[in-house]
Amino acid sequence: MPIDHAVLEEETIELVRDLIRIESVNTGDPATIGDGEAIAARYVAERLAEAGIESEYVEPAPGRGNLVARIAGSDASAGALVVHAHLDVVPVDAADWSVPPFAAEVLDDGRHGEVLYGRGAVDMKGFAGTVVAVARALRRARVVPRRDLILAFFADEEAGGAWGADWLVENRPDLFEGATEAIGEVGGFSVPVPRTTGPRRAYLLATAEKGVGWGILRARGSAGHASRPTRDNAVARIARAVAALHDHEFPVVRTDASAGFLAAFGDLTGRDLTGDGADLEHELDRLGFVGDIVRAGLRDSATPTILSAGYKVNVIPGEAVAEIDTRILPGREGALEREVERLVGDGVSVEWRSMPPTAAPVDAPLVDVLRAAVAAEDPDGVVVPYLLPASTDHKNLSRLGIAGYGFAPLRVPDDFDVFGLFHAVDERVPLSALRFGARVTARIVRSA
Incomplete structure (x- = not known):
């Protein structure tokens, strides 16, 4: 039975808005954190249970809720794929926002169509809601993925994961038994390719982290x-x-990830990105905010x-x-x-x-799956590796030998810098981007 994409897309938006309205703020201070992460994790458990998907709730400390579910695949010999998101968000000063940060308001900004505002819209309740919606869609359509899917929703990522991924890796590694690869943040967002012919958008794939x-x-x-x-x-x-x-x-050090980006963008733009000094800096400047992202990884x-x-x-x-x-x-x-x-x-x-830093193979079969999923939904898009200069829960999962890839797909307008909205005032995401992300994520998890 085919997936009903219309239902998938609207359910994604509904779930993301519900999660944003749960104030799971991680201040880093146990005295002020509250139980928002627990409420969010239990909400996810309820939505999965409605579709007949069992999950395990783990609370290492009061209010620090984590949730893990496993969906059996058709190929028992294939390593499981972890699809993960964190449910905590960074604090906000509501006075700085143009809208209430936890109201999940949808506004037409006059440039990007309908846009969802709220803390966590991109970091990372947007992907958390997408994963839940995709899992429900697979179950409704009776689609069995090729490999086992481990859906993980972590607490405490914004403070290093001590009560989230780090704790689970140390104390409950059984939840990730058989997992070989993972997808999560930060990547999958489209950026413009300054060229009149050929691919018009690049979807940056984080294959390594500093x-x-x-x-x-x-x-x-x-x-x-x-x-x-x-x-x-x-x-x-x-x-x-x-x-x-x-x-x-x-x-300048050309890691596999940064070398892959420079080679791909050199081919896509026709620019010389082979230098190490002022020439390379000049070419990166010409790439705008994309150049700033890559520069930090060199x-x-x-x-x-x-x-x-x-x-x-x-x-x-x-x-x-x-x-x-x-x-x-x-x-x-x-x-x-x-x-x-x-x-x-x-x-x-x-x-x-x-x-320590992490690095996953830039030429793994999973990367081919990501490329095919993007191409099916955006023929003018191409997946390009890069090195994330920050840290995510991939670092914790890597201790179990799980190769991590940052890819939470969003197709956004050329002037929409998703990377710049992490932890920012008026964090937001176009609804069209969430719909695109749901379709691509569904393609990834059913065939990976």
Whole structure:
């Protein structure tokens, strides 16, 4: 029985709006988080149960709800595919929004047609609602996917997943038994290809993610009265270290993911993206916001974010501290840390904690499935790999040997920057994009 796409599309919109109205805000502080994630997870469980799909609800801490369901496939020898989304959202300041952030209002903005506004519209209740709608559509149409589907709805992604994917991987790996690949955030959004012939849109597929590390820099010096300056002032030492990091430019490194993007966009646009220096920067500038996305995935980074020293203006402190955020390219594990320690110099110690980068094959059969699904719904679209400079729950799943791909498909107008709406004021998504995403996701999960 064929899937009724009209029902699928409208149900997707309904489910996404319902999820946005559940205020599952993750402040990072257990005292203020509440039970929104639990309410959202139970809502998903109810909608799946209506279609006869059983699920398991897991609450590692009060209010931190996770949900996992498995749909059996026809090929028992094929590895299971995890399709995942997180149910928490970042906080909002409602005063900054032009609409109530949890009302899930649909407005015609005069440029992109009907647009759904609300926290989580793209990050990532839009995809969560899509996955639920697709699962219900498969069951109604009695479609059996080729491989087992593990539908996972996580809590706490916005704070690292300690009560979500991280906890489940550590404590309930059985829920992901047999899984070999996963799709989730961040990718699948269309971006314009500046060319008059050939493909007009590229759908960016995240095949890799930068690792994330946090360093605490400590400088020691002689404490004393500020009227008697010392040569080994801890504040000056930490300031020099921070300035050295800020001024340093890490080299361009072409990972498989970034090389795949540069090669594909070079072919699509007829531009030379083979350089490493000013020529490449110029060509990326010409790609607009797409160039900014890719630029962030070409180099390691070390960004000072917090400084602390002293307790009284006329006292020279004995210690000064700086905290830095680092983003590490696949294959550069350890190298970035050594470079940072060299740059800050003697007299400054560094304490590290980090999550390693991830990388999945850019030529896997699943990638061919994604390409075919997009081509069926958008003949002018092409799937292009890229490297995500941020972190998602793929990092947690990768510890189970699951290769992660960022692909939550949305076809949007050329001037609509989905990437720029993550955590942004007036987060929103065109309804036409959600309808497209539902059709493409249905094609992916039934044949992957």
